[in-house]
Amino acid sequence: MTLTQADSRTARRAASRRPPRRGLARRFAAGVAGIALAAAAVYTQQNFAMSFEQRVSYLTYKGRIGETVETKRFTVKVLSVxxxxxxxxTDYSNKVTKVATSNLFLLVDVSATSAxxxxxxxxxxxxxxxTADGRRYQPTDKVNDALTLFNKYIQPGFWSSGLLVFEVPQDAVPGADLVFIPPVSPLVSDNYAPEAQIDLGLSGAAADRLISQAKDYHSLVSASR
Structure with a gap:
């Protein structure tokens, strides 16, 4: 059979009236779904992603000087201030050097064990x-860690004791607490990492007494031997 020119035009018109193929519809639907998922991911990141501070937020256990504060990871006690x-x-060659401050060195004697x-x-x-007004002071870097609790392993079944030395102004002493924090990794999320907040018993009168009785010099080297 011979296909005439009129028949060819009719066939082309019929083909143009056919519904689009299903593959095109599927691709369009997939594109819409992809856009929706991307928008949802952005919304989640903006509204639900935890900051570093939130990821390392601590579950706080409280106590007072002389009391044993027990958490799921460690137990700690402040013995004296x-x-x-x-x-x-000391330096790397064990040379002893005297270090002075225009403020105060606060010497917190701590004992701890691991769970x-x-x-x-x-x-x-x-x-x-x-401090009572929310300031936070880290242990001074003027003292070699080898002379402090930083040099001790805190182990299960054994109590390790040592000093934590803070350099603070006098107005930081009244109402001060020690917040004992175990090592934490910024790469690991743990919303229930424990910390112990220990009241050092430095009320107004006790703080004044501690300041007025501050030693002119306290040897850390002889105490660690």
Whole structure:
């Protein structure tokens, strides 16, 4: 059979009236779904992503000086608090040097044990001195860590004791707490990491007494031997 020119035009018109193929509809639907998923991801990131501070927020256990504060990861006790206007330290060659301050060195004697795994305190997330008005002071870097609790392994079944040394102004002493924080990784999310907040018993009168009785010099080197 021979196809005439008129028949050819009729066939082309009929083809143009056919509904679009299903493949095109599927691609369009997939594109719409992809846009919706991307928008949802952006919304979730903006509204539900936790900040670093939230990811390392702590579950706080509270106590007072002389009390044993037990958490799921460690147990800690503050044994005593003293103050000095000068301390000593050592360098890499064990040379002893006297270090003075125009403020105060607060010497917090701490004992701790681990519940499950041994650990050492970290300078990345160290224990801090928390003042009544919310200031936080990290342990001073003027003292070699080898002379402090930073040098001790805190292990299950054993109590490790040592000093934490803070350099603070006098107005930081009244109402100060020690916040004992175990090492924490910024790469690991743990919304229930424990910390112990310990009232050092430095009420107005006690703080005044501690400041007025601050030693002119306290040897850390002789105490660690």
């Amino acid at each position: 003293a103050a000095a206007r000068a301390v000593d330290t 499950r795994e041994p650990f050492k305190l970290s300078r990345l997330s160290p224990p801090v001195l928390l």
